[in-house]
Amino acid sequence: MVTGNESSRQAVERVLRRDPPPRCVALEGPDYVGKRSFVSGLLRSLCGDMDFLPVPAGIDGARQARSFVSSHAIFGLRRAVLVDEVDRLGDPAQDAYLKLVEECPPSATVVFVASDLGRLLPSLRSRLSDVVKWFALSDEEVASCCGDGDPDPDAVRLCRGLPGLYDVLASSPFVSLHEVVSLHITGEADPLLGDVPEAVKNLPSGPCRERDAVSHVCRLAALSFATDRPRRRLAVSFLRYAADLARVPSANAELLWRRACLCP
Amino acid sequence: MDRAARAEAKARLEGEVLEYRLPRALQAYLDESSLSPVLGEPRTFLLYGAKEVPPLPSGKNDLLVVVAPPGKTKLEDPRATRVHVFPRFKSFANKNDYIPWILKEGERLNIDLSRVAHGLFVNSRRSLRKVSSEIEKIAALSGPGEVAPELARSVMCFSAELTPKDVLDAICEGKTVKAVVLLDRIQRDAEETGWILAYLQRHVLRQLTMERLLDEGASSGRAASVLGVHPFVYRMMQEKLTGLWSRESLMESYGALCDLDLRHKTGDKSARLGLEIEIVRMSEEASQNVRCS
Numbered sequence: 191m192v193t194g195n196e197s198s199r200q201a202v203e204r205v206l207r208r209d210p211p212p213r214c215v216a217l218e219g220p221d222y223v224g225k226r227s228f229v230s231g232l233l234r235s236l237c238g239d240m241d242f243l244p245v246p247a248g249i250d251g252a253r254q255a256r257s258f259v260s261s262h263a264i265f266g267l268r269r270a271v272l273v274d275e276v277d278r279l280g281d282p283a284q285d286a287y288l289k290l291v292e293e294c295p296p297s298a299t300v301v302f303v304a305s306d307l308g309r310l311l312p313s314l315r316s317r318l319s320d321v322v323k324w325f326a327l328s329d330e331e332v333a334s335c336c337g338d339g340d341p342d343p344d345a346v347r348l349c350r351g352l353p354g355l356y357d358v359l360a361s362s363p364f365v366s367l368h369e370v371v372s373l374h375i376t377g378e379a380d381p382l383l384g385d386v387p388e389a390v391k392n393l394p395s396g397p398c399r400e401r402d403a404v405s406h407v408c409r410l411a412a413l414s415f416a417t418d419r420p421r422r423r424l425a426v427s428f429l430r431y432a433a434d435l436a437r438v439p440s441a442n443a444e445l446l447w448r449r450a451c452l453c454p
Numbered sequence: 455m456d457r458a459a460r461a462e463a464k465a466r467l468e469g470e471v472l473e474y475r476l477p478r479a480l481q482a483y484l485d486e487s488s489l490s491p492v493l494g495e496p497r498t499f500l501l502y503g504a505k506e507v508p509p510l511p512s513g514k515n516d517l518l519v520v521v522a523p524p525g526k527t528k529l530e531d532p533r534a535t536r537v538h539v540f541p542r543f544k545s546f547a548n549k550n551d552y553i554p555w556i557l558k559e560g561e562r563l564n565i566d567l568s569r570v571a572h573g574l575f576v577n578s579r580r581s582l583r584k585v586s587s588e589i590e591k592i593a594a595l596s597g598p599g600e601v602a603p604e605l606a607r608s609v610m611c612f613s614a615e616l617t618p619k620d621v622l623d624a625i626c627e628g629k630t631v632k633a634v635v636l637l638d639r640i641q642r643d644a645e646e647t648g649w650i651l652a653y654l655q656r657h658v659l660r661q662l663t664m665e666r667l668l669d670e671g672a673s674s675g676r677a678a679s680v681l682g683v684h685p686f687v688y689r690m691m692q693e694k695l696t697g698l699w700s701r702e703s704l705m706e707s708y709g710a711l712c713d714l715d716l717r718h719k720t721g722d723k724s725a726r727l728g729l730e731i732e733i734v735r736m737s738e739e740a741s742q743n744v745r746c747s
Contacts, residue, residue: 449712
């Protein structure tokens with residue numbers, strides 16, 4: 191269920207229902223606010239399961255997409271392809287999608303989902319016919335889309351408008367992670383002999399929600415000390431940790447954690 | 455040695471083999487060897503316990519095999535076409551701390567290593583890390599109780615393959631050239647920068663923790679417990695690494711290694727060069743501190 195961003199959802203629907211359909215549409219906004227979930231559901235309802243294809247990001251995905259859009263729709267009048275996290279692709283993969291967009295037939299639509307379109311190649315960015323922006327939700331909106339039962343107030347607070355992270359953040363290791371980061375920044379925790387938090391210790395390698403959640407929580411905790419001069423150095427160290435964790439999915443979270451704590 | 459001498463004699467496949475134990479049978483050898491063989495058939499003379507090489511037999515197809523007596527370290531003769539050297543086996547029983555440690559490790563894992571402890575010691579070349587990993591493999595494969603040599607032999611690693619441990623050992627010894635050469639050799643067959651970086655990161659972190667514990671006056675037992683190693687391993691391997699690098703240097707190293715790791719994982723080829731620079735830096739510093747101490 192997707193809530194919030196009412197105007198953005200209406201805008202996406204308006205764009206995708208247009209006749210003739212747009213060739214290339216982009217949804218831009220923070221991760222975990224429901225962009226992909228919403229547009230997947232909408233495209234399935236517009237095109238049908240057989241004429242909608244979410245492709246994996248990468249050059250292989252571009253090849254699949256080209257092959258898919260070059261054939262006629264089976265049930266409906268058009269075909270649609272969804273590409274998630276297009277801004278995280280390297281230049282060769284983005285070139286492949288540029289070719290896809292340029293050679294896309296009029297009856298097909300390519301939908302890109304990204305958190306920052308500024309990372310796209312200028313040539314690809316210029317081919318976007320419509321860009322719809324999405325925003326983080328309010329705490330009330332996050333609480334309302336948490337399903338049955340009372341929402342966990344700590345998890346809602348930690349989500350900071352990203353409902354996609356609620357399930358992960360509702361578990362206790364993440365609530366204590368925020369406190370541990372704060373203790374390290376204030377110098378109340380031992381950087382060498384202190385235990386590595388549970389949420390960091392069991393973090394799998396590779397892109398995953400848990401990794402994004404740890405990065406998000408560490409960033410939140412560090413930002414709360416950003417204006418505190420004596421503690422700014424350690425706060426920056428943890429901000430760098432959060433950024434590295436998200437930027438390099440294969441990096442060892444525990445070893446980087448120690449670096450953040452030691453702040454060399 | 456006797457077995458090797460007989461094998462040498464058997465390798466000729468033909469002719470008779472005559473054995474003499476010196477010095478008692480020296481005259482009998484001299485008498486026999488001075489006679490030429492009737493039909494020119496080859497003869498092999500085996501002399502046991504000879505302190506020097508006597509006159510050679512007269513037959514041109516004869517072979518003389520001389521076995522030195524026990525305790526004689528050298529037996530040379532310029533006429534010898536082949537020399538076999540048998541090194542003296544070390545006594546493992548006296549003043550060997552490794553064997554009791556191996557047996558205790560086995561007790562901890564509920565296996566009896568009494569029949570394979572010496573083999574493990576000989577194979578490991580005193581590397582406790584290697585012994586420890588071999589013991590864990592043996593424990594995983596065998597049930598509780600005595601471990602048979604056949605089982606141990608089947609799982610022990612006899613290869614001389616290089617690992618980042620060898621590079622790390624060279625760094626800790628302050629042997630920069632050796633460390634760089636080993637680094638090149640490891641990287642020759644495959645890109646192992648990530649593997650080596652991971653080892654070094656963990657080593658530096660361990661060093662920082664150890665220095666910190668020593669500053670606090672922690673006992674060896676407590677330090678071993680915090681580092682997650684056996685107290686014996688801590689005493690024999692970790693403690694002697696104290697003071698090789700300053701606290702600031704270790705912090706700098708750790709930051710640099712983490713950065714290199716991130717660069718390597720994002721495809722930056724200069725990470726390999728950065729790794730070599732860091733290895734040289736650490737090794738040079740260790741070398742200076744080793745000389746000072």
